[in-house]
Amino acid sequence: MAGKLYLVGIGPGSREHITPRAVEAIERSDVVVGYRSYLKQVEDLLSGKQVLASGMRREVERARRAVALALQGRRVALVSSGDPGVYAMASVVFEYLAENRIELEVEVIPGITSALAAAALLGSPLGNDFAVISLSDLLVPWSEIERRLEHAASADFVIVLYNPRSSKRSWQLDRARELVLGYRSRATPVGLVRNAYREGCEVEVTTLGEMDTSRADMLTTVIVGCSRSFIYAGRIITPRGYKNRYSLRD
C-alpha cells in the first residue's frame, strides 16, 4: 500500500507565520525530510518521528528519498521554507515523479513565501503587478535570467529578487541593478530584508542608486519598486491607482 507525500511550506521561519495545515501535515507524518536548518524551525513537532535532515543542494536526493519512503507506505512530510512551489521542493519532486512515471498521492501545502514576508515588513511594495526572479544561475542560464530582468524592468513591474547573492555568486546582483537602472531612476525605492520574521531580522529601505549590494546574501530578499513606488515614513509603497479615481485627501 502506497503512503502519502506532503510537500510542506513552513513560511519564513517563525511559528507565528506557519499555517495550521502545515503543522498538521508534519504531525500526521511518520517521516520528516528536509534541509537541516529548516527542520530546526519545527523541531518541537518532530519528537517520535523518523527525521532525515540533509545539507544544502541535496534537493534531488531529498526528493528521491521522500518518494521512496512514501512508496513503501509511509506518510512523509518533505519540508521547505517559504512555499514549496516557489524555488523549493515541489518542482523537483513532480519532475522526478514524471520522469520515472511514478503515481503517488501528493499534497502541496502552501506557505508564506519570502516575497510576501519581505513585502509585509517593508510596507506595501507589491501593490501593483510584480515579477519574481531568482538570480541563481546554478540551474538556469544567466542569459535567460538577464532577459527576464530586462523585460520586467522595461514593463515597469515591481521586481522581487530571490537568491540575490551568495559567497560564490557575487556579481549577479550588481548586474541586475545595472540592468534595471537602464529603465528606472536612481531614486527608485529598494528594500532588502534579511532573515524575515526570524532571529536576526534586518529590514533596509534604500534606493536603486544608493543600495549596497554587498549587504545581500542567500538569506536576503530584494524588492525593487516600479516607477510609481515611493517611500513614506520608512516604508515602500506601490500605489495601485486609487488616486487616479478617488480623492484620498481628507
Next chain:
Amino acid sequence: MAGKLYLVGIGPGSREHITPRAVEAIERSDVVVGYRSYLKQVEDLLSGKQVLASGMRREVERARRAVALALQGRRVALVSSGDPGVYAMASVVFEYLAENRIELEVEVIPGITSALAAAALLGSPLGNDFAVISLSDLLVPWSEIERRLEHAASADFVIVLYNPRSSKRSWQLDRARELVLGYRSRATPVGLVRNAYREGCEVEVTTLGEMDTSRADMLTTVIVGCSRSFIYAGRIITPRGYKNRYSLRD
C-alpha cells in the same frame, strides 16, 4: 493616545490556511473592518468586537474608517483575503496615510495569496520565475496591463492572472490569451482555480489552446505555464532545471 492598525491577510479562506499571527491580531483588536464575505470566514473570532462590514469596492472608505478608529486609540484589524499587500488593502491604507501625512503604528500580517493557493492545488506551476498581473482595468489603464502581458509572455515568465473576469469585464481574459498565444504554443498548460481551499473549490487543468475563458470569474485565479511547463498525472509542473544538471531517472 494612538492605537494600532493591523492589516491582516486571512489567506484563501479556510481556517487551515490562516496563520496564527493573523488570528492573534484579530483577537487582540477592538474593531474589525472588512469586506462582508471575508469577515464571514473568520466569524468565530469576532464575538464581543465592534465589526464594520462593508460591500465591494469600498476600499477607500474602509481604509479611512480603519485609520480614523486607530487614531482614536482603538486597536483595529483591517481584514483582506489572501495577502493584504497583493491587490488588497495595504497599498490604499499606506497611500492614504502618506497623502494626509498621518503617522500611525501599522503592522502588515502576510497571508497565503491566491497565486500560492492556486499553485498548490495545480501541482508546481510556479517552479520558475513568474509574473503576477491583475486584469482589472478599473484603476490601471488597459494599455499598461497589455504592455506587461506582452513583456511577461515574451520573456517566458509563468503568468499568474488575478481578477481575470467579472460580469462587467468580460473581454480582458480573451485578449490576454490572444496576446500570450503570440509567444507560446496552444499546448501551453493553463490552470484555473476557483474558490481555492473554500467551499465550491474547482480546479481545472487545460491548455492555452483549449481553455474556456468564460469559466473564469472574480473568484478564479488563472496560471499560464511557461514554454517548459508540462502536464503529468493531472498536474501542471514547471521545471526549475534540475534535469539540466542532475539525472532524475532511477
